[in-house]
Amino acid sequence: MTAQHRLLTLSLLLLGCLATSRATLVVTGTTYTVKLVEGREGEPKYVLSRQYLDVLECSMYASDSSKLVDPKIDWKIEGSNDTLDSRFSFSGRLSEDKKNFTSTLSVRRPENKHVTNYTCTGSATDQPEAQGRARLQSKPLISFKIDGVTMSDVGAWPGQDIQMSCIVEGNPAGSPEWKREKDGATIGNGTANLVLEAVNYDEHRGFYTCSANNSQGTNAAKIFLRVKHPQAYLTPMIIIIVEVIIIAIIVVVYEYFMYKKHKQAEAEGEAYKTD
Ligand SMILES: *[C@@H]1O[C@H](CO)[C@@H](O)[C@H](O)[C@H]1NC(C)=O
Ligand SMILES: *[C@@H]1O[C@H](CO)[C@@H](O)[C@H](O)[C@H]1NC(C)=O
Ligand SMILES: *[C@@H]1O[C@H](CO)[C@@H](O)[C@H](O)[C@H]1NC(C)=O
Ligand SMILES: *[C@@H]1O[C@H](CO)[C@@H](O)[C@H](O)[C@H]1NC(C)=O
Ligand SMILES: *[C@@H]1O[C@H](CO)[C@@H](O)[C@H](O)[C@H]1NC(C)=O
Secondary structure (H helix, E strand, C coil): CCHHHHHHHHHHHHHHHHHHCCCCEEEEECEEECCEEECCCCCCCEEECCCEEEEEEEEEEECCCCCCCCCEEEEEECCCCCCCCCCEEEEEEECCCCCEEEEEEEEECCCHHHCCEEEEEEECCCCCCEEEEEEEECCCEEEEEECCEECCEEEECCCCCEEEEEEEECCCCCCCEEEECCCCCEEEECCCEEEECCCCHHHHCEEEEEEEEECCEEEEEEEEEEECCCCCCHHHHHHHHHHHHHHHHHHHHHHHHHHHHHHHHHHHHHHHHHC
């Protein structure tokens, strides 16, 4: 082997060593359980307890504990390609020894849909990207939608068909179960939409409960179906009839007095002429 050969083999070995010892990034995220509080009367039964959440973190370090150069962590909602909107903010800090970088995610006015899984993609100069995940979890969060509008009280005329949807959010996901409060009967299981055909006052008016379970516990909320009484149109009709009668009386009385005044004036005119 010539000296040149030896040198070449050595450099190849060295390169090989460098390549195999190249560090990878390790990214890990935290899990936080959101506490729920009961809403005010008429609001969905459970709302997020905080107006501001800054509880999720992702940390990153190099597997060979080398220093991180220009470290960066990008957050996304898992399963979505969208960048996070302006209600989210991030702050990163690099440890003093520059070996550990931590990013904190903050959410202003979180909505139910934000209680979910997040992915964080870590990168640093000369390092391949790596992913980790952080989770916001809670009991099932329950709300109701009628024709796409969130409500907890719905009015209906007798004979009308009604579809109420139970929206279960929170993390992990849960599956809805519908119950009629009147007799506790289960009228839907594993299905968001409850369809009631030709509703009537006696049978369908009342509260309906939607509940769901997940690993964090169970939760339930109520919606009131306000089927109007079949005679509900009577009151407005009576009011209208009374109004019409009062107007008619006023008109008749007014006309009568105008007529009398006219007659009187005529009579006085006659009297003047004969004077
Ligand atoms: C995200 O983007 C990837 C690649 O561009 C695509 O395959 C995937 O369907 C997208 N996912 C969503 C939820 O839009
Ligand atoms: C990096 O820093 C975060 C926050 O200070 C800490 O929770 C995590 O354990 C650290 N990781 C390592 C590998 O030092
Ligand atoms: C979040 O991740 C956990 C664990 O992988 C999974 O059970 C859960 O369904 C995920 N949640 C959502 C909303 O995708
Ligand atoms: C509803 O379905 C779930 C899952 O299939 C089951 O565990 C539960 O017992 C059912 N509830 C009723 C009242 O049938
Ligand atoms: C939730 O769990 C309770 C008790 O384990 C059970 O009675 C109820 O049917 C479950 N509800 C759903 C929606 O699965």
